[in-house]
Amino acid sequence: MGLEAKLTQDGFLTTKIDALLAWSRKSSVWPMPMGISCCAIEMMAVGGPKYDIARFGSEVMRFTPRQCDLMIVAGTVTYKMSHVVKKIYDQMPDPKWVIAMGACTSSGGMYRSYPVVQGIDQFLPVDIYLAGCPPRPDNLLNALIQIQEKIGRTKGRDFQNKPLSELNVIQNN
Amino acid sequence: MKEIILNQLNASLPNIQVETSEFKDELTIQVQKKDIVEVCKVLKNDSELKFIHCIDVTAIDWARRKDRFTVVYHLFSLKNKFQLVVKADVDESDCNIDTVSSVWRSANWHEREVYDMYGITFNFHPDLRRMYMPEEFEYHPLRKDFPVLGIPGSLPLPKK
Numbered sequence: 001m002g003l004e005a006k007l008t009q010d011g012f013l014t015t016k017i018d019a020l021l022a023w024s025r026k027s028s029v030w031p032m033p034m035g036i037s038c039c040a041i042e043m044m045a046v047g048g049p050k051y052d053i054a055r056f057g058s059e060v061m062r063f064t065p066r067q068c069d070l071m072i073v074a075g076t077v078t079y080k081m082s083h084v085v086k087k088i089y090d091q092m093p094d095p096k097w098v099i100a101m102g103a104c105t106s107s108g109g110m111y112r113s114y115p116v117v118q119g120i121d122q123f124l125p126v127d128i129y130l131a132g133c134p135p136r137p138d139n140l141l142n143a144l145i146q147i148q149e150k151i152g153r154t155k156g157r158d159f160q161n162k163p164l165s166e167l168n169v170i171q172n173n
Numbered sequence: 174m175k176e177i178i179l180n181q182l183n184a185s186l187p188n189i190q191v192e193t194s195e196f197k198d199e200l201t202i203q204v205q206k207k208d209i210v211e212v213c214k215v216l217k218n219d220s221e222l223k224f225i226h227c228i229d230v231t232a233i234d235w236a237r238r239k240d241r242f243t244v245v246y247h248l249f250s251l252k253n254k255f256q257l258v259v260k261a262d263v264d265e266s267d268c269n270i271d272t273v274s275s276v277w278r279s280a281n282w283h284e285r286e287v288y289d290m291y292g293i294t295f296n297f298h299p300d301l302r303r304m305y306m307p308e309e310f311e312y313h314p315l316r317k318d319f320p321v322l323g324i325p326g327s328l329p330l331p332k333k
């Protein structure tokens with residue numbers, strides 16, 4: 001591997017902190033599996049050995065939002081569920097990314113009716129919209145790779161400390 | 174089976190009006206809404222009938238008809254292996270009917286669903302809350318005058 005070869009030559013390497021941080025961030029994106037309906041089945045397939053999301057460093061699906069970087073919203077988000085999705089998103093520590101997986105999540109899909117949110121971008125900042133009903137597992141991997149590229153381009157100054165008031169944390173009484 | 178049902182109903186409740194109709198081997202009896210609990214009690218408890226399984230309670234919105242709604246009860250008798258439909262008309266101006274959840278406990282949630290979707294109130298229901306829509310929602314989505322895409326702003330979204 002490239003890294004070991006460099007280390008055995010001279011014992012040190014030069015890089016930028018930004019590049020190192022972005023590299024480590026993008027190589028261990030921990031997803032929050034927000035599996036709400038049928039798309040979640042394809043998301044599970046990605047976790048399985050055939051497609052194997054572990055090849056991209058994202059096998060650690062955390063079921064607590066507090067340890068996650070990436071929210072995969074897989075399924076039909078109803079208005080009732082939207083508050084739960086948002087609450088979980090708010091609990092994820094910054095920096096965080098969102099994949100809108102499937103037609104339902106991106107646009108309401110075939111559920112053009114009163115209970116379904118017509119696109120979760122109405123209440124969440126979405127990074128990748130993933131086409132398909134459901135999208136094939138390799139398509140989800142493609143989305144993950146694109147998220148990784150996006151993370152790879154980030155700089156340290158993109159994530160400056162924000163005062164608590166700006167974070168808009170939900171205060172539960 | 175039709176004769177047995179009508180005979181037993183007449184024997185127990187001589188004063189009620191019952192109309193019957195048949196469609197594709199399915200028997201429907203139409204009763205007045207004030208009689209619904211009495212009829213259901215007989216259907217369930219009569220030793221000949223024993224309609225002990227309340228499959229579903231639902232409703233029909235006829236939009237422009239005088240009696241706008243019809244509440245529909247699907248019953249099944251395990252003893253006779255027979256499915257029966259009971260219907261009762263409800264008008265919009267007096268949009269309520271007595272609950273049959275005292276007869277079949279499973280009717281409890283079915284009736285909540287009908288209340289949620291059609292706005293028909295079930296008198297004496299033990300727990301008449303909405304089933305699917307949020308509690309503070311003001312409309313009844315399966316009514317014919319409710320737009321498919323809903324009423325903008327009626328369901329709150331979280332802040333961005």
Ligand code: SF4
Nearest residue numbers: 038039102103104133
């Ligand atoms: S996009 Fe298709 S597969 Fe995915 S949640 Fe919607 S209906 Fe199900």
